[in-house]
Amino acid sequence: MSGFTSDFMRILDERGFIHQCSDPQGLDALAKRGEVVGYIGFDCTAPSLHVGSLVQIMMLHWLQLSGNRAIALMGGGTTRVGDPSGRDESRKLLGIEDIDANKKSIAAVFSRFLDFTAPARPALMPDNAEWLTKMNYIDMLRDVGRHFSINRMLSMDSVKLRLDREQELSFIEFNYMILQSYDFVELARRYGTNLQLGGSDQWGNIVNGIDLGRRMGTHQLYALTTPLITTASGAKMGKTAAGAVWLNADMLSPYDYWQFWRNCDDGDVGRFLRLFTTLPLDEVARLVTLQGAELNEAKKRLATEATALLHGRDAAQQAETTARSTFEMGHAAAGLPTHHIERSELASGIGVLALFVRAGLAASNGEARRAITNGAVMVNDQRVSDDKAMINVSDLLVEGVIKLSMGKKRHVLVRPS
C-alpha cells in the first residue's frame, strides 16, 4: 500500500485516510505533478456539517496543501433529491429555502480548512444547483440516462439494501446516483476535475461517475474513499452530551467541541490525531506512547489541535484554559458556555428546575427534578437537594455569574443582563 511518491498520496496513506482507491498509482503520478483537481460533495441537509464530514474536509485540506486543487461542492441541487445511501428510510424532502439557508450556513466552515483566495490554485466552491436545476428532462435522459443500466443500478448497495429489506425507495431517490455521477462529469468539464473523494458509502456513486465520464468522453477520472470512522467502542462517531457534534460555532461552542475530543476513547487517540490534526507523525507517535493517566495529555493535545483547526488557535487555547480551571481547579471559569437572564427576573428569584431547563441542561422540569434526586445537580458547586429551591441575586459569585452543573461534565454559567 505504500511506495507513494507524491506528498498527497503519501500523507493520506500514512495518516489513515485511504479505504479504497480506483487507481492508486495513476493518482499518485498525477498528484506528483500537482495535477489533481479533487472534489467532495456536501449535501445541505442541515444548517451545519458535523464531525462525520470532517474526515472529508481534512482530505481537501491536505489536497490543497500538497499543491493540488480542492473543490468543495455544495449540493444545492442534489439535496433537493436526497441521497438514499446508507439510509433505511427516505429523508423528508427539504424546502428550497431551507436548502439555501443550510448551504450558506455550511459554506462558512470551509474557509477554515481551504484557501479560496490563494494566488495559485485557490480552492473552489461551486454549487451543483448551478447546472442540475437547468437540466431539461428529455435532454437529461438522452445525454446521461442512456448510459445507465437499470440492471446495474439495481445491484448498487444503496438501492439493493432498500429493495432487499422491502423498504420503500422512491423514484426521486433512485435518481440521486445519476445526478451525482453527472456532477463528476460536469466538474471535469468545467474545472478539469479528475478525482472524487468521499466516505466509503460513496464508493458506488463515485465509480458510477467514473464510468459515466468514460462514456461521455471526459479525461480519466479517479475515486478515493475514506474508511467509515467509528470510535474504539464501535459506535458511529459524533455524539456528545450536547447532541450532534456540529462544526458551526453557533451550534456547538468551541468549548464543547474541545470537550468532545478531550473525551474520546483511549484507543482512538492515535488514529484521531492522524486524521483530525496536522501534527507531524513523529509527534503523534510520541504522544501515543503515553500510558494510563498520562494519555490525558495526548487527549488535550488532540482537543486543542482539532479545535484550533476549526475555530482558530485562540478559541482552542481558551477552551483548554477553561477546561483546566473547570476540571483541574474546580473554578467557575469564565469561558464556559453562558446563558443570559434578565437581571430583574433573577432579582425576583427563579426556581432551580426552571433555571436548569432555561440553561439547556435539562429538557423539562421533570428531568431536572429527577436529576436532583440523583444528586446530579449543583449550583455554584453546591449539591442541590431541594427541587423547590429558588435562585436569586444572592447566588451570584464574585465574578457576577452563577455556575450551574449537570453531573460532573456539563457546566453552564448564568449571567444577568
Place this chain on the structure above:
RNA sequence: GGGGGAAUGUCCCGAGUGGCAAAGGGGGCGGACUGUAAAUCCGCUGGCUUAGCCUUCGCAGGUUCGAGUCCUGCUUCCCCCA
C-alpha cells in the same frame, strides 16, 4: 381484485388475560469506581403548579363503570392467491 397479518411510550427494538403511565432490552442521562478514557456495578429515562392532575399504544367513532386490549370504518405497511 380476493384472503391473511401488522402499526405500542415522538430515539430504536419490543411484551402486553378489559383495571395500564403500560414488562423487557438497546440507546441516552446521572451516580460509584477511575484518568473528564474503557470495562463493571447502581439509579433515572411522558408532562405539570406532583398526597394530586393532565396527555400517550396508526386515525375516527362505538360497546363498557373502565379500552393498548372488544366492535365498526379509515390510513399505511407486509405476506399469500389472482
